[in-house]
Amino acid sequence: MTASLLIAALLALRASGAAAESAGGAREPRDSTHTWPRIEYSDVRSAHDSTRSDTSIDAAGLGDSAVHRVTFSSVERWRAVLDRPDRDALEMPDRIVDSLRLSRGARVADIGAGTGYFERLLARAVGDSGRVYAEEIEPPLVAYLAERARSEGTPQVVPIYGAPADPRLPGDLDLIFLCNVYRYIDGRRAFFRRLLPNLARSGRVAIVDWRPTDNSPNRLPAQRVVAEMGAAGYRLIREPTFLPKQYFLVFGRAEEPGPR
Known part of the structure; x- marks a missing residue:
């Protein structure tokens, strides 16, 4: 995509109804330095202890800053990574979307949508009357979406130009979805607290991410995610276990009783 086409696409996006729903505005700059600190997880309590407070998490020496800091400005580079042919077999996107239990007409936000790997499947799940808000903070990716x-x-896929601390989502969302994105978010507890008003009363947050391995120690374990989300006002309600190398966590509001 040439620079002129990119600018034209972004201008068209901002002029559309999608831009109005996303609450537009100036984008915060993202740190382009690659700082990948090693984090030790030995002090984290047992898996799925979502009752821990902010204080207990911090007392263990575990802040909620981004583990990785990368830029996603090159569409072609990230298409080669995010849309690679072998990804379906490993990450099972069809099965993930089926497990989200979306109804026709549902309103879904995909935070950090990347090159739109999930968008076609989400659009099919919500149907013509639904909406899929595909959020990204990099202008080339927004234009590509x-x-x-x-x-x-x-047409039910609506690109949203977000900011690192504020994805600028509309309200009344049935689902907020993140795949391989959670660890890139700075100040995750505050970030997800701010998203509570964007959720419908029975809305859900689904997080899919890689399990830590000896070769990838900077990945966040599931119990860490559950603890942070608990501190942000959510509770774990489901945990599908079919993914071979990732965890799949579905959260509801902390005050809402019962699974869905």
């Missing part, structure tokens, strides 16, 4: 939605014939 709009282009991909047009080429795939999914």
